[in-house]
Amino acid sequence: MKNYKNLSASINSIESFGLVDGPGIRTVIFFNGCLLRCKFCHNPEMFQMQENNTTVEQLLAKIKRFKPYFKDSGGVTYSGGEPLLQVDFLTQLSKALKEENIHIALDTAGVGIGKYDEILDLVDLVILDIKHLTSEGYEDLVKHKMNEFLKFVEVLKKHNKDLWIRQVVVPGIHDNAKYMNMLVAYLKTFNNIKKIEFLPYHKMGDEKYEKLGLPNPFKDKKNMDAKKCQELYNKYIKANFDF
Numbered sequence: 001m002k003n004y005k006n007l008s009a010s011i012n013s014i015e016s017f018g019l020v021d022g023p024g025i026r027t028v029i030f031f032n033g034c035l036l037r038c039k040f041c042h043n044p045e046m047f048q049m050q051e052n053n054t055t056v057e058q059l060l061a062k063i064k065r066f067k068p069y070f071k072d073s074g075g076v077t078y079s080g081g082e083p084l085l086q087v088d089f090l091t092q093l094s095k096a097l098k099e100e101n102i103h104i105a106l107d108t109a110g111v112g113i114g115k116y117d118e119i120l121d122l123v124d125l126v127i128l129d130i131k132h133l134t135s136e137g138y139e140d141l142v143k144h145k146m147n148e149f150l151k152f153v154e155v156l157k158k159h160n161k162d163l164w165i166r167q168v169v170v171p172g173i174h175d176n177a178k179y180m181n182m183l184v185a186y187l188k189t190f191n192n193i194k195k196i197e198f199l200p201y202h203k204m205g206d207e208k209y210e211k212l213g214l215p216n217p218f219k220d221k222k223n224m225d226a227k228k229c230q231e232l233y234n235k236y237i238k239a240n241f242d243f
């Protein structure tokens with residue numbers, strides 16, 4: 001380890017055997033802090049940055065204990081919250097993980113504080129969350145301007161990284177032909193997509209808003225029908241992309 005071992009970050013939690021946030025068995029690190037306020041967020045406990053609680057050295061030691069489980073396809077996933085808000089820590093941790101030959105996935109909404117080139121040089125896979133594709137729809141849904149997301153995507157397109165796309169499908173917002181056609185056209189502008197996932201909006205985060213005393217913008221919103229979500233996926237994604 002070099003002199004960056006004492007750099008620290010605000011981490012909410014660590015999942016040791018993650019199976020959905022990237023390929024294989026993964027250690028998923030949930031970083032605190034997010035500039036967005038997605039109405040459908042089910043991790044509102046990670047909205048705020050908290051005090052730093054973990055150093056690169058501590059986290060690396062923990063990850064190395066799980067390394068035998070990663071085998072050929074697993075690794076580490078940065079999630080949150082928005083990991084890009086702690087980009088210096090990510091960069092240093094990623095350099096250390098590369099020395100260990102560990103696969104790195106970055107699960108992001110693409111709204112950080114810059115230095116995107118540095119971190120994208122180091123990660124192996126980007127899991128990009130698409131919120132909405134018009135600036136009005138985006139701002140209404142996440143309470144943030146779209147500029148930073150567009151800036152991130154511009155940098156992302158210059159890097160030839162594997163890309164997974166995630167779209168939460170919210171009834172009344174995304175489950176219509178106009179949005180779906182816009183999504184297909186947008187996704188066709190990327191040339192390295194390996195997977196596209198539709199996640200039907202669900203109410204499982206509602207209790208957290210109550211517990212935290214936070215207003216829940218989707219309190220009255222219904223679950224997205226999983227069958228309809230799958231039909232949309234078949235009609236618009238399966239029909240247009242080869243995976």
Ligand code: SF4
Binds near residue numbers: 035036041042082109
């Ligand atoms: S980007 Fe993720 S963590 Fe941030 S508010 Fe949206 S859903 Fe929640």
